[in-house]
Amino acid sequence: MNFYALFAQLLExxxxxxxxxxxNGWVNQCRAWLQNRSAPPLLQTYYTLSKLFHKDVLLAHNAxxxxxxAPYLIFSCMxxxxxxxxxLSTELIFSPAADAIAxxxxxxxxxxxxxxxxxDVGTSFGSLGSRREMLIGFLAEPALLMVFxxxxxxxxxxxxxxIVETLAHRxxxxxxxxxxxxxxxxxxxxxxxxxxxxDNPTTHLELTMVHEAMILEYSGRHLALIEWAASLKLFAYxxxxxxxxxxxxxxxAADPAALAVAAxxxxxxxxxxxxxxxxxxxxxxxxxxxxxxxxxxxxFLLAVLAMxxxxxxxxxx
Amino acid sequence: xxxSLIHAIPLSGQVINLCAAIMLLLGFAMLSQRxxxxxxxxxxxQGLVLFVSTLIVALTTGQSHLLWSAxxxxxxxxxxxxxxxxxxxxxxxxxxxxxTLLNIPTIMLIGIALVVIAFNVAQPISQLSGTxxxxxxxxxxxxxxxxxxxxxxRSKAVPQVIAFLAMENAxxxxxxxxxxxxxxVVELGIxxxxxxxxxxxxxxxxxxxxxxxxxxxxxxxxxxDE
Numbered sequence: 179m180n181f182y183a184l185f186a187q188l189l190e191x192x193x194x195x196x197x198x199x200x201x202n203g204w205v206n207q208c209r210a211w212l213q214n215r216s217a218p219p220l221l222q223t224y225y226t227l228s229k230l231f232h233k234d235v236l237l238a239h240n241a242x243x244x245x246x247x248a249p250y251l252i253f254s255c256m257x258x259x260x261x262x263x264x265x266l267s268t269e270l271i272f273s274p275a276a277d278a279i280a281x282x283x284x285x286x287x288x289x290x291x292x293x294x295x296x297x298d299v300g301t302s303f304g305s306l307g308s309r310r311e312m313l314i315g316f317l318a319e320p321a322l323l324m325v326f327x328x329x330x331x332x333x334x335x336x337x338x339x340x341i342v343e344t345l346a347h348r349x350x351x352x353x354x355x356x357x358x359x360x361x362x363x364x365x366x367x368x369x370x371x372x373x374x375x376x377d378n379p380t381t382h383l384e385l386t387m388v389h390e391a392m393i394l395e396y397s398g399r400h401l402a403l404i405e406w407a408a409s410l411k412l413f414a415y416x417x418x419x420x421x422x423x424x425x426x427x428x429x430x431a432a433d434p435a436a437l438a439v440a441a442x443x444x445x446x447x448x449x450x451x452x453x454x455x456x457x458x459x460x461x462x463x464x465x466x467x468x469x470x471x472x473x474x475x476x477x478f479l480l481a482v483l484a485m486x487x488x489x490x491x492x493x494x495x
Numbered sequence: 496x497x498x499s500l501i502h503a504i505p506l507s508g509q510v511i512n513l514c515a516a517i518m519l520l521l522g523f524a525m526l527s528q529r530x531x532x533x534x535x536x537x538x539x540x541q542g543l544v545l546f547v548s549t550l551i552v553a554l555t556t557g558q559s560h561l562l563w564s565a566x567x568x569x570x571x572x573x574x575x576x577x578x579x580x581x582x583x584x585x586x587x588x589x590x591x592x593x594x595t596l597l598n599i600p601t602i603m604l605i606g607i608a609l610v611v612i613a614f615n616v617a618q619p620i621s622q623l624s625g626t627x628x629x630x631x632x633x634x635x636x637x638x639x640x641x642x643x644x645x646x647x648x649r650s651k652a653v654p655q656v657i658a659f660l661a662m663e664n665a666x667x668x669x670x671x672x673x674x675x676x677x678x679x680v681v682e683l684g685i686x687x688x689x690x691x692x693x694x695x696x697x698x699x700x701x702x703x704x705x706x707x708x709x710x711x712x713x714x715x716x717x718x719x720d721e
Contacts, residue, residue, distance in 0.1 A: 352509040354516030361520070475600040476527060479607055483519065486607075490614050491512045491630050 186267040186437060193441065194260035198413035199223035199406065201452055208456035223409060230402035238299045238395055248295035249396065249403040255288035256410035263417045264342050266440045268430045273339035278326040281338070281418075282319060285370070288407070289315045296392030303384065307391025310467060314376060314388065317474035318369045324481030325359045325366070329422050331488055332356075338421060346425035354491055358484035360423045364458075365477035367415040369470070372408075374459040376470055379408075386464065416451050420444070507555040508630075511672075514548035515631035518668060519610070522641040525661060526606055527599050531653055532590055535580045538657050541664050542572030549671055560679045561671070567686050568667070576660060576693055583697050584653060589710060594651050602648055606641055613637035624673050631672040638665035652703055652710040656696050663689055 203220045210217035219225075237246070262276045262284075276284075289311065296308035330336045332353060333344035369376045372389035381387055393404050421428065427443035429436035465473065504512070521541045528534050546568045553561035584590045617633035624632065642662035649655050663685070670677050677685075700710060707714040 352506075352513050354513045357513065357516050358520060472599050476603060479600075479603045480520075480523070482607055483523070483610065486610055486614060487516050487519065487634070490633050491516070 180269075182431075182433060183267075183269045183271045185434075187261065187270045187272055189437060190264075190266050190270065191257065191261045193266070193444075194410060194413055194417075195257065197445075197448070198260070198409040199227060201413050201416065201448055202409035204449060205412070205452045205456050205459075208453045209459055212456055212460040223405070227402050227406055230397075230405070231399050233398040235398035235400055241299055241395070244291075245295050245298040245395075246400070248291045248298075249400040249407070251291050252288045253403040253407040253410070255284050255291075256407040256414060259284045259288075260410050260414040260417065262338065263414055264339050264421055264428060265417045265444055266428070266437050268339040268343050268346075268428060270339060273337060277336040278330065278338055278341070279323070279336055282323055282326065285322075285411075286315070286319060288411075292392055292404070295396075299395045301395060303387075303391045303394050307388055307394070310388045311392060313467075314369050314470060314474070317471055318366045318477070321362055321366045321474060321478040321481050322370075324478060324485060325363045325422070328355055328359045328481065328484040328488055331485065332492070342421050342425045342428055343430060345422070346428050347430055353488070355484040355488035356423060358480050358487060360419075362477045362480040362484065363419060363422065365473065365480070367419065368455075368458065369474055369477075371412045371415055373455065375462045375465050375473060378464055386467075388467075413448075416448055416455075417444075419451065420447050505555075507551050510551055511548050512631060514544050514551070515634040515668070515672070517544050518548075518638055518665070519634050519641075522638045522661065522665070523603065523606060525657070526641055526645050526648075527603060529593050530591070531584055531594070531651075534654055534657050535577055535584070538580070538661060538664075539573055539577040541661060542568060542576070545664055545668055546573060548668070549676075552671055552675065556675060558675050560682075561676050563679060564667075564671075564676055564682050567682065571686055571690065572660075572664065575690070579693055579697065580653070580657070583700060587653075587700055587704065587710065589651075589653060594649065594654060602644065606644060609640040609644060610637040613640050620673070629672065632669060635665055635669035635672055638668065641665075650711050650713050652696075652700055652712050655712065656693070660689065660693075 200220060200223070202223045203218070206222065207217040207220055258276075259281055261270075262272050262281050264270055264273065293308040293311050293315075296304040296311070298304070326336065329341050329345075332355070333341040335341065335344075368374070372379050377388040378386060379389065382390055384391075389408070393401065396404055424447060427440060427447075429440050518541060521537055521544065525534060525537045525541075528537060546565055549561055549565040549568055552558070553565055613636040614633040617636045621629040621632045639662055642658050642665055645658035645661065646655055649658060667682075667685075676682065703712070703715070704710055
């Protein structure tokens with residue numbers, strides 16, 4: 179273990195924790211602009227978080243210890259996930275420890291706990307949200323795994339650091355399979371982050387909410403942690419998209435100068451990515467919950483196609 | 496499997512591969528698209544991708560007649576046919592028509608199966624061919640089969656015609672990737688055929704609608720003496 183790798187790892191984690199609420203605020207701001215509304219400030223998520231951290235926690239009488247532990251677990255899962263994705267450097271101390279499949283596992287762990295917490299108190303909304311979340315989760319996960327398998331076939335490794343290394347630092351090659359995988363990944367990340375075609379993050383309308391329904395019983399610092407974890411998840415997915423499909427500019431060495439440049443490039447990419455996400459959200463209408471299997475089924479099929487196209491076009495038979 | 500082999504393909508070949516992949520993607524998008532208007536736009540995009548790939552093949556191989564067919568593709572499939580289709584659906588007032596497609600996931604699964612079959616069938620063919628685009632024969636074949644599938648699953652007249660045109664697109668792409676295109680006379684003939692066919696089908700639409708009060712061709716399955 180060298181010192182720079184440790185430094186890069188810590189820096190990445192800190193940047194993820196700080197940047198995630200800003201990214202969330204940026205997406206909301208872009209969305210407001212695109213919809214001709216006056217935008218909330220960029221740091222709005224921070225204000226919300228600090229307000230929630232200052233409030234007391236109100237617990238339902240029959241809330242179990244799982245209900246109280248879940249926010250911490252979900253938050254640590256998401257923080258770890260954002261630390262695994264190489265954003266600033268491919269030389270990270272976590273990268274040998276956890277690969278892409280472990281990352282999917284981390285997301286799944288967080289999902290299981292948030293669903294259990296949703297059902298814990300026993301309100302009807304909580305269990306409704308949990309069931310919907312599990313429906314979306316079980317359809318989105320295979321699609322995400324197929325996307326990872328495709329890029330793993332290209333890089334001959336499931337380690338995210340090796341994948342980024344292969345895509346960013348070898349000779350420039352166009353991989354048609356990545357076009358398919360990219361579309362599939364975008365669809366999955368919209369579904370996983372409770373974005374508009376699947377779920378509306380701003381609504382509290384009973385019949386349509388998924389993510390909000392599960393966390394309805396949370397308050398105070400628990401809610402703050404879950405909100406922060408949600409923006410960390412968005413950040414992790416955005417960084418994952420950048421790492422897999424636009425990895426240019428992620429250095430392989432972890433010296434401070436390279437890290438600074440990489441951080442600047444990362445901010446630009448995230449700003450662009452957030453704008454595109456807001457654009458997609460503005461242009462599409464929320465779909466009925468029974469259309470979701472169709473949407474995610476399409477994502478899965480696209481990911482399978484990506485793998486087939488890779489086998490046909492890129493292995494050179 | 497050797498990952499370094501892809502590096503042996505020249506850049507133009509890679510761009511053509513990318514175009515082929517986008518063709519396939521558009522094929523699937525058309526297969527699952529319910530709206531007539533979006534279907535026409537997708538068809539136009541497919542024509543554009545076809546134009547780009549033909550142009551690149553023409554420029555890299557120096558086949559001058561391919562330049563002509565690329566130009567023909569641009570005029571016919573990117574401008575003329577979509578324009579005619581747009582005008583048709585406006586005059587038939589089916590612009591916002593939504594077709595009820597049964598079970599899109601099943602159709603998509605069949606589509607995937609077709610792609611696997613096409614890739615396997617095309618593999619021996621592509622080994623015989625000596626063009627730089629031989630890897631895309633499988634994709635072209637898959638696009639043809641997908642258009643076939645679309646032809647089977649649609650019941651309205653306009654989407655069927657679009658499926659037919661998409662099939663022509665895919666056949667043209669297959670010809671370009673397998674043998675650097677057909678002779679100029681054949682290509683001109685096909686282009687004219689498609690053009691005339693489009694005009695005749697446009698007249699047919701009005702006749703069908705007048706007869707059955709709908710563009711659903713299922714009505715035509717029951718033919719009676721009157």
